[in-house]
């Protein structure tokens with residue numbers, strides 16, 4: 331029996347066992363996701379498996395029979411939130427002793443964290459890491475039938491398990507993982523330690539999944555990986571990210587495709603050309619630069635310098651009309667000086683990002699940066715951080731003002747309040763406009779009529 335057949339067998343068993351245990355033909359499961367789109371995509375698999383077992387999904391932890399938190403380890407703040415939220419579950423478990431509480435995801439791949447969870451939260455019945463998600467039915471079966479606490483972590487077999495059931499959260503915006511793991515080992519980052527080595531899915535499988543999504547009505551598909559530019563390594567001579575992206579964009583149908591994350595060290599002119607030549611590929615690139623100081627980039631093990639970053643940015647700007655660039659930036663890396671930080675601000679001003687994800691450096695156990703000298707106090711880093719936000723706010727305000735009077739094709743995403751909809755342009759900018767909820771999930775034309783506090787208003791044409 332292959333691995334997934336075995337899991338299908340446990341799924342069948344659980345379909346009978348869970349209703350008896352919970353006195354409900356369709357027990358309720360609550361899955362809460364922390365962290366990035368990788369975890370969102372994993373949670374969609376966990377939800378798919380739960381549905382295959384006959385469970386229904388609920389947004390309310392209070393009414394659930396099974397609660398799973400899919401956790402993120404990228405910064406201390408993310409971990410603290412999880413510890414706090416798990417603490418709050420104690421009362422629920424007391425009220426409903428049959429409640430099964432499970433924790434999974436990136437935090438659980440760190441031994442010191444899994445140990446702390448095991449000791450501090452005796453009511454957590456199941457702990458599993460990122461590499462064994464495909465075995466969730468088997469683990470749940472053992473946790474439920476034996477009543478013993480189960481911890482399964484630290485097994486990276488380097489495999490990709492295709493064919494796990496999936497419950498996609500959105501009906502017109504969707505994530506499509508093209509690869510897993512990361513080999514880059516940036517010195518501050520825990521991801522390679524908790525997600526394992528980089529491995530790519532076969533292009534034919536990705537294409538089939540993309541086609542199925544388009545047929546199911548998805549309008550905005552994001553190809554997902556920690557470093558999509560190195561897609562294809564180890565699976566074939568010819569597989570490459572630009573060619574995969576092009577093939578996805580050539581699928582029949584009216585949809586947009588975007589991707590994240592691309593690492594500047596591997597972003598090629600070929601990739602930019604493919605974006606420029608294929609109208610379904612969004613004119614939006616998320617290209618994290620992390621720091622504008624060459625000295626700090628070296629310490630971070632990023633394998634590019636500011637000149638190389640600017641070269642690819644300038645090439646992209648010259649080729650792709652109305653390009654939006656977004657990025658991640660870390661403030662206060664160990665040893666960073668105010669002068670280094672000023673170089674980060676210079677880069678931000680030079681590029682003119684549409685938006686930034688900004689982080690204060692957070693030491694991660696087991697990473698090289700956590701052992702580096704870090705003399706700048708946190709309060710000082712916070713001041714730099716505020717300075718950066720101010721610079722970015724001015725850039726964003728100008729960009730918004732420049733859009734007034736222009737017309738864009740948008741995908742209507744959600745209702746903000748009665749009668750007001752939020753729609754997004756190809757280059758990832760949100761515009762609010764009056765309209766009815768039946769427009770959600772459709773492409774429309776919108777004319778931007780005003781920009782106020784970085785919020786754009788417009789009218790559908």
Ligand code: SAH
Pocket residue numbers: 404405518519520521555556557591592593618620658659660689690691692693694
């Ligand atoms: N693979 C992506 C990023 C994944 S993590 C890439 O290389 O761009 C998302 C972001 O979190 C990173 O880009 C970085 O800006 C931030 N980050 C990662 N580790 C961090 C740490 N220890 N402290 C602060 N920010 C961190």
Ligand code: SF4
Pocket residue numbers: 512513514515516519520521522556557593
């Ligand atoms: Fe982390 Fe660097 Fe890998 Fe991104 S590329 S996940 S920042 S190690």
Ligand code: F3S
Pocket residue numbers: 364365366367368369401402403404436437520521524525
């Ligand atoms: Fe967090 Fe794991 Fe993503 S550490 S940022 S959820 S890969």
